[in-house]
Amino acid sequence: MKAGIVGLPNVGKSTLFNCLSDSKAQSANFPFCTIEPNIGVVNVPDDRLNNLKEIVNPEKVIPATVEIVDIAGLVKGASKGEGLGNQFLANIRETDAIIHVLRCFDDDNIVHVDGSIDPVRDKEIIDLELQLKDLEAINKKIDKVSRSAKTGNKDSQKELAVLLSLKSHLESFKSIRSLDLDKEVYQSYVKPLQLITDKPVLYVCNVDESSAVNGNNYVEKIKNLVSTENAEVIILAIGIESDINELDSFEERMVFLEDIGLKEPGSSKLLRSTYKLLQLQTYFTAGEKEVRAWTIPIGSTAAKAAGVIHTDFEKGFIRAEVIAFNDYTNYKSEIKVKEAGKMKVEGKNYIVNDGDIMHFLFNV
Ligand SMILES: Nc1nc2c(ncn2[C@@H]2O[C@H](COP(=O)(O)OP(=O)(O)OP(=O)(O)O)[C@@H](O)[C@H]2O)c(=O)[nH]1
Numbered sequence: 001m002k003a004g005i006v007g008l009p010n011v012g013k014s015t016l017f018n019c020l021s022d023s024k025a026q027s028a029n030f031p032f033c034t035i036e037p038n039i040g041v042v043n044v045p046d047d048r049l050n051n052l053k054e055i056v057n058p059e060k061v062i063p064a065t066v067e068i069v070d071i072a073g074l075v076k077g078a079s080k081g082e083g084l085g086n087q088f089l090a091n092i093r094e095t096d097a098i099i100h101v102l103r104c105f106d107d108d109n110i111v112h113v114d115g116s117i118d119p120v121r122d123k124e125i126i127d128l129e130l131q132l133k134d135l136e137a138i139n140k141k142i143d144k145v146s147r148s149a150k151t152g153n154k155d156s157q158k159e160l161a162v163l164l165s166l167k168s169h170l171e172s173f174k175s176i177r178s179l180d181l182d183k184e185v186y187q188s189y190v191k192p193l194q195l196i197t198d199k200p201v202l203y204v205c206n207v208d209e210s211s212a213v214n215g216n217n218y219v220e221k222i223k224n225l226v227s228t229e230n231a232e233v234i235i236l237a238i239g240i241e242s243d244i245n246e247l248d249s250f251e252e253r254m255v256f257l258e259d260i261g262l263k264e265p266g267s268s269k270l271l272r273s274t275y276k277l278l279q280l281q282t283y284f285t286a287g288e289k290e291v292r293a294w295t296i297p298i299g300s301t302a303a304k305a306a307g308v309i310h311t312d313f314e315k316g317f318i319r320a321e322v323i324a325f326n327d328y329t330n331y332k333s334e335i336k337v338k339e340a341g342k343m344k345v346e347g348k349n350y351i352v353n354d355g356d357i358m359h360f361l362f363n364v
């Protein structure tokens with residue numbers, strides 16, 4: 001599962017990527033600085049790991065990770081190949097969720113491809129290109145399906161009706177994710193199309209440092225614009241955060257963050273939100289050797305969760321011993337949890353809760 005950073009050229013996408021991943025992707029003050037996508041596997045900050053660490057005192061702590069891809073900027077006409085658009089759109093199609101970066105800061109020294117600062121216009125440019133690309137895919141599919149619908153194939157006729165509704169939705173400048181569809185219809189006809197505007201999205205408003213906490217007028221406009229989208233809007237001063245990130249000592253970084261009014265980097269919040277956007281959750285294993293966060297899709301069973309550690313754990317699954325996170329931190333030791341009768345034994349179909357501490361029993 002991976003999230004792609006998407007937006008117009010030169011709005012701060014690679015700077016954000018570097019902030020998140022501690023890497024040094026090229027970022028510079030000219031459009032199309034990025035061509036090939038930068039890929040990073042990034043730790044997801046999680047305070048619960050610190051709680052567990054204090055209780056267990058393990059040799060090491062291993063956080064959950066999420067994959068982030070920094071994609072080239074899109075411009076008007078991308079869907080028709082402008083600015084290598086088709087290649088970049090293909091990069092977006094390969095992701096599972098979209099982090100849409102919007103420039104919400106004034107700075108005459110930083111080039112804007114459209115000559116002025118207007119995040120509402122920018123968002124609409126990007127949305128339109130993504131919608132046009134989806135429309136192209138839908139039209140191709142309609143061509144195919146209508147042939148078999150004409151021969152009287154009932155399933156194809158049903159599918160065609162769905163495709164036509166997607167088409168008219170896109171043609172009214174709306175993204176597929178906003179279309180209300182029957183669950184079954186969605187699963188059989190829409191999901192397999194992997195449409196770009198069907199992917200979950202969150203918006204990052206890249207603001208100047210004085211707006212890092214409360215945002216600014218640009219952010220307000222974006223919030224109004226997306227109020228019906230059921231999407232999160234995150235305010236982030238990418239430029240200054242990236243400078244702060246360059247500092248070696250943790251203490252120094254905290255001092256500078258506090259200076260701009262933050263208790264933690266905005267990028268940490270963004271990572272947690274991205275993890276949720278990808279519909280992922282965490283369970284923990286806790287032993288003296290390591291305390292570790294494991295990533296599973298929300299709704300996973302105990303057997304699937306075990307399979308993330310090793311396929312043998314899933315195949316030979318016998319049962320799982322499960323402690324809810326709050327019980328673990330309340331009783332502060334596995335033995336006391338057991339004595340209090342709070343450790344549960346669950347079978348392979350148990351649906352794992354976020355934060356569960358799990359121990360698997362299996363045979364191979
Ligand atoms: N003033 C200011 N400058 C920023 C901020 N974020 C990024 N920049 C600058 O904007 C320029 C472009 O940043 P990049 O991160 O390379 O932009 P990008 O979106 O990856 O651009 P492409 O790869 O060309 O699509 C760089 O000179 C950054 O230093 C910010 O929050 N404030």
Ligand SMILES: [Mg+2]
Pocket residue numbers: 013014015026027033034070071072073
């Ligand atoms: Mg870039």
